[in-house]
Amino acid sequence: MDLERKNASVEEEVTDTASATASEGNEGEESSSEATSSPDDGDESTASSQSEEQTDWQDRYLRLYAEFDNYRKRTMRERVELIRTASRDSIEKILPILDDFSRAEAASLELQDAQALKEGQHLIHTKFKQLMETQGVKVMAVETGDVFDVDFHEAITRIPSPELSGKVVDVVESGYLLNDAVIRYAKVVVGE
Secondary structure: OHHHHHHHHHHHHHHHHHHHHHHHHHHHHHHHHHHHHOHHHHHHHHHHHHHHHHHHHHHHHHHHHHHHHHHHHHHHHHHHHHHHHOOHHHHHHHHHHHHHHHHHHHHHHHOOOHHHHHHHHHHHHHHHHHHHHHOOEEEOOOOOOOEOOOOOEEEEEEEOOHHHEOEEEEEEEOOEEEOOEEEEOEEEEEEO
């Protein structure tokens, strides 16, 4: 029996301690709920946190907008610079040919031999033609009797020619292709 009394008294102490702890917790919850539920304190803390959050989002938005604006301006500057210097490589390759023309012109003033002048012009023309081919520029192969094709030819005039009706009669100006795309149409006379 002594053992049963000791167990019962220990159970009562444990129960009393648990209920005391629970009542303290409830009092703490009530006091904390009273603190947060007071109308003046709750509105101020909520309003200040919302204001801070709104300020944070506005700051993020302004930074993102400024970053995008800087990106847009940078790409515009790069695009303008690219357009201005896009032909630089080709022009640098053409400059030696311009120098050749200048030397040929200076030499032609003193030169009496017309054959030497013709050979010089032919060399410069060949050099220039090879340069253009390395850049992807090709002369369109258009001959008299070819069928008129609006994708490659530009008719500058029509002349009566029963045997060459709808065909190229004469090539006035050569056409050019850049990597198989037309950059200048061949100007032709078409028969009708």
